[in-house]
C-alpha cells in the first residue's frame with residue numbers, strides 16, 4: 264500500500280469494496296431479468312461457467328495491472344510498457360476504460376435514482392401523500408433529474424473522503440446490510456404461494472438451450488458487466504491492495520461473492536414473479552416470453568408488494584433500499600476511476616477533482632434525461648456492449664503479450680510465494696494470452 268495515495272487498510276476492506284463494485288444493479292436487476300428472458304436455469308448454468316472461466320481470469324489481469332502499477336489505469340499500464348507505441352497503446356486502453364466508467368455512471372445514476380424514488384414511495388404512501396407517491400413512481404423529467412442529482416451527491420460525498428475513509432468505510436457498512444436485507448426478503452417470499460414453482464423454474468435447466476448463441480452472448484456480457492471489467496475500476500482498486508496480499512485468492516473470493524449474490528438475487532426475483540403470477544399478474548405472454556422485461560422490478564414487484572397489504576409497504580421499502588445500496592457501492596467505484604486519473608495525472612486536489620468530475624458526469628446524465636429516447640439506449644450500448652468487452656480484451660492482450668512473463672510472476676509472487684507451483688500459474692498466463700482475448704473477440708463479433 265502506498266501511503267501517500269491511500270489504500271485499503273485491510274483484506275476485508277478490499278474484498279467488501281471490490282465486491283461492492285461488482286455487486287450492483289447488474290446482479291440484482293440485470294441477472295434475474297436476463298435469467299427470466301433466457302430460459303431460466305440454462306442461463307444460470309452458462310453464466311456460472313463463463314464467470315469463472317472467462318471473467319475471473321480477465322478480472323485477475325486487471326487487478327494485477329493495478330497492483331503492479333500502484334496508480335490509476337493509464338499510469339499503471341504505461342509502467343508496464345517499454346516502447347513508445349506501447350505507451351500510446353497503454354494510454355488508449357487505460358483512458359478508454361476511464362471514459363467507459365464515466366459513461367456507465369451517467370446512465371447508472373439515472374437508474375439508481377429510480378431505485379431511490381421507489382424506496383421513498385412506501386413512506387409517502389404510509390403518510391397518505393398519494394399525489395407524492397404517484398409522482399415518485401411515474402416517469403418525469405423533474406423526478407429523474409432530482410433523484411439522479413441526489414444519488415450523484417451521495418456518490419460524490421463518499422469519494423471525496425478518499426479510499427479508506429470513503430470507499431472502504433462505506434463498503435464495510437453497506438455490504439453487510441445488503442446481504443442481510445437480501446436474505447430476509449428471500450425468506451419472506453418463500454413463504455408465499457407460487458414461490459415453489461418459481462424456485463423450480465430457476466433451478467432445473469433446459470440443457471438444450473445451453474449452447475444458443477444469444478444466450479451465450481448475454482451471459483458473457485452480464486458476467487463482464489457484473490465484475491466491472493473493462494472500466495479501469497478493478498485496476499484502480501487493485502492499485503490500493505497491499506503487496507502483502509495474495510491476489511489470486513482475493514480475486515477468487517470477490518468473484519465468488521459476486522456470483523453468489525447474483526444467484527441469491529435470482530432466488531428472490533424469479534420466485535417473486537411466480538408469486539405475482541399466482542395473484543393474477545400477467546408475467547409471461549402466450550409464447551412463454553417475458554412481458555415486461557427490464558421493467559420487471561418496476562411493474563411486477565410493486566404489484567406484488569401492493570397485494571401484500573400493509574406489510575407490502577415494508578417489503579417494498581426494504582427491496583428498493585437494497586437496490587439503492589447495491590447501486591451506491593458500484594457507483595463509487597465508477598467515480599473513483601476518473602477521479603484517481605485527475606488527481607494523479609493532473610495534480611488536482613482530490614476533493615476538487617471529485618466534485619468537478621462528479622458534476623461533469625451529472626451534466627451528462629441530465630443530457631440523457633432530457634433526450635431519453637435518443638441517448639439512454641445509445642450510451643448503454645456504447646459503454647457496455649462495445650466499450651467494456653473491447654477494453655477488457657485489450658487488458659488481457661496487454662498482460663498476455665506486452666508484459667513479460669517473469670515480471671508478472673514477480674508481481675503475483677508478492678503475498679503468494681508458492682504461486683509458481685500452483686495450477687493457477689500453470690494455466691492462467693496462457694489462458695490470458697490466448698483463450699480470453701479470442702473468446703471475448705468471438706462473442707463480441709457475434710454480438711455485432
Ligand code: PHE
Nearest residue numbers: 285287288289290488489491
Ligand atoms: N458491476 C456493477 C453491477 O453489477 C456495475 C459496474 C460496471 C460497476 C462497471 C463498475 C464498473 O451493477
